[in-house]
Amino acid sequence: xxxxxxxxxxKWLDITVxxxxxxxxxxxxxxxxxxxxxxxxxIADKGKGVVVGVPPEDVAIVNGVPIARSDFDAELLxxxxxxxAHATPAQKRRTLDMLIDQELSVERGxxxxxxxxxxxxxxILFSAVEASVTADALTAQVDDAKLRRYFEANRARYAxxxxxxxxxxxxxxxxxxxxxxxxxxxxxxAPAAAAKFGGRDSNRVKGEEFYFAAxxxxxxxxxxxxxxxxxxxxSAPISRPxxxxxxxxxxxxxxxxxxxxxxxGDVQRDFMAExxxxxxxxxxxxxxxxxxxxxxxxxx
Amino acid sequence: xTVKAWLAPKRLALAAGLVLALCIAAWIYxxxxxxxxxxxxxxxxxxDPGLARLAEFFGGQVFAAxxxxxxxxNAKGDRRTGAPDLTDSDWLYGEGKVSDIEQVVNYGIRAHxxxxxxxxxxxxxxxxxxxxxxVIAPLTPAQIGDVVEYLTxxxxxxxxxxxxxxxxxxxxxxxxxxxxxxxxxKGDDFIGAPNLIDNVTLYGDGSKKALFESISLGRGGIxxxxxxxxxxxxxxxxxxxxxxxxHGQAQTQQAKHAS
Numbered sequence: 001x002x003x004x005x006x007x008x009x010x011k012w013l014d015i016t017v018x019x020x021x022x023x024x025x026x027x028x029x030x031x032x033x034x035x036x037x038x039x040x041x042x043i044a045d046k047g048k049g050v051v052v053g054v055p056p057e058d059v060a061i062v063n064g065v066p067i068a069r070s071d072f073d074a075e076l077l078x079x080x081x082x083x084x085a086h087a088t089p090a091q092k093r094r095t096l097d098m099l100i101d102q103e104l105s106v107e108r109g110x111x112x113x114x115x116x117x118x119x120x121x122x123x124i125l126f127s128a129v130e131a132s133v134t135a136d137a138l139t140a141q142v143d144d145a146k147l148r149r150y151f152e153a154n155r156a157r158y159a160x161x162x163x164x165x166x167x168x169x170x171x172x173x174x175x176x177x178x179x180x181x182x183x184x185x186x187x188x189x190a191p192a193a194a195a196k197f198g199g200r201d202s203n204r205v206k207g208e209e210f211y212f213a214a215x216x217x218x219x220x221x222x223x224x225x226x227x228x229x230x231x232x233x234x235s236a237p238i239s240r241p242x243x244x245x246x247x248x249x250x251x252x253x254x255x256x257x258x259x260x261x262x263x264x265g266d267v268q269r270d271f272m273a274e275x276x277x278x279x280x281x282x283x284x285x286x287x288x289x290x291x292x293x294x295x296x297x298x299x300x
Numbered sequence: 301x302t303v304k305a306w307l308a309p310k311r312l313a314l315a316a317g318l319v320l321a322l323c324i325a326a327w328i329y330x331x332x333x334x335x336x337x338x339x340x341x342x343x344x345x346x347x348d349p350g351l352a353r354l355a356e357f358f359g360g361q362v363f364a365a366x367x368x369x370x371x372x373x374n375a376k377g378d379r380r381t382g383a384p385d386l387t388d389s390d391w392l393y394g395e396g397k398v399s400d401i402e403q404v405v406n407y408g409i410r411a412h413x414x415x416x417x418x419x420x421x422x423x424x425x426x427x428x429x430x431x432x433x434x435v436i437a438p439l440t441p442a443q444i445g446d447v448v449e450y451l452t453x454x455x456x457x458x459x460x461x462x463x464x465x466x467x468x469x470x471x472x473x474x475x476x477x478x479x480x481x482x483x484x485x486k487g488d489d490f491i492g493a494p495n496l497i498d499n500v501t502l503y504g505d506g507s508k509k510a511l512f513e514s515i516s517l518g519r520g521g522i523x524x525x526x527x528x529x530x531x532x533x534x535x536x537x538x539x540x541x542x543x544x545x546x547h548g549q550a551q552t553q554q555a556k557h558a559s
Binding site: 013014015040055056057068069070073074077083084085124127128130131132134135136138139141142160161163207208209210212213216261262264265268269272276 | 309310313331334335336337338339340341342343344366369378380381382383399402403406408411412413414426427428438440441442503513516517519520521522524525526528529531532533
């Protein structure tokens with residue numbers, strides 16, 4: 001009797017034998033799992049389907065559009081200086097009402113094509129689209145090898161500024177340049193030595209200056225001469241419309257050699273910005289190719 | 301009982317069913333707990349030890365996958381790149397509450413989002429055009445040196461009085477340093493201007509050379525906003541994990557991640 005009872009069970013469990021009971025059970029289990037997953041998807045899928053209840057990260061769904069709890073919290077803080085744990089029910093209700101009104105207005109605005117006429121809104125939309133397009137590039141984990149390659153390709157960008165302190169002596173145009181240079185070298189650039197030849201310090205560079213400032217103050221040609229000289233050097237005479245210039249370099253400290261370790265933060269920022277730019281350009285060209293754009297005859 | 305008997309189809313089916321049931325139960329538990337965590341005000345989640353532990357567990361995994369590249373496995377940051385130490389009590393933005401952290405995780409810092417933290421950056425006073433947003437005059441190396449002496453004095457360290465006086469004038473005048481860092485040098489956590497006198501350094505070793513570099517070359521670190529990449533639960537969890545790093549609860553877990 002026992003053997004007779006055991007036989008159907010074995011058949012049910014034996015996968016080599018077709019069993020309608022097993023097929024039915026598995027089908028029901030599959031349907032149940034599918035239903036559970038489907039319901040979960042509907043709950044989690046923001047505004048893309050029939051929403052069953054409000055997802056925990058949102059405070060309301062308005063015409064299928066979720067209002068995020070983080071936005072609700074931020075509004076509470078902005079309007080009442082309280083966090084949600086300390087807000088009164090009235091404050092919460094007013095904030096929620098305001099956010100719902102806002103959402104309805106946004107929808108109304110869309111139907112009225114407000115974005116066509118409001119340049120500020122267009123700018124905000126542009127930034128928001130840009131942010132979503134470039135999100136992948138800006139949140140990507142970049143390894144050091146890529147950053148190092150980028151750094152090597154753009155080394156000059158990460159160098160600091162050099163410092164320059166000098167005396168720019170101006171002499172009469174007919175002065176003897178060679179004697180002046182010799183005298184200044186001997187006197188280590190002392191103004192008194194220049195005065196003997198009728199020279200004076202132009203005072204264009206006052207004290208120690210960064211290279212960029214010295215370039216502005218001296219002009220390109222004098223700066224080019226100065227920056228090539230070492231501390232304590234005297235330049236060759238340089239003829240300019242206002243007379244003969246001789247430079248004495250009090251201190252020339254070139255920019256420090258850029259180091260990847262020091263510049264890593266800046267390198268990463270620039271690398272990611274460039275990656276985001278490429279992504280944006282690609283996206284732009286994709287949409288431009290598919291857009292129907294008609295340009296005025298005078299601007300073609 | 302023999303191994304063959306243990307591996308009987310009936311037992312295997314039972315075991316598989318049990319595992320499936322456990323997985324479904326765990327999934328439902330996590331989903332329910334995460335929903336409860338999201339419905340609570342961010343700053344109150346840590347008051348529930350069970351929720352906090354769950355958030356720290358999942359948040360730690362998000363941190364390991366997304367944040368360690370800059371902040372390090374031990375979350376101590378990197379002073380070469382200006383990635384802040386997340387285990388101390390010094391906060392660049394906000395007061396270090398879960399809601400403050402979540403705001404940064406969501407929208408980032410200088411991260412191309414309308415809600416990102418991007419009100420100010422440190423100008424490069426040693427460049428021809430120190431600041432991109434508006435016109436600021438550059439400083440000379442001597443002036444920057446004076447400001448460095450003044451900051452050293454403000455930190456309570458020995459400093460040369462002559463440059464300190466000149467530096468104070470620049471700090472509170474032409475350099476406009478006070479505008480972000482405030483007159484007492486304690487910074488402004490609304491715009492992310494660091495406290496300059498607490499001996500917590502964001503960039504470099506706090507030496508005069510490092511200060512000179514920061515003033516002359518400028519600073520402006522970035523932190524990506526994760527709102528497009530992570531779900532709300534993951535964002536809340538990693539925020540709670542980061543909060544717990546400086547509030548004791550997850551230090552053991554963080555040490556495990558580091559090891």
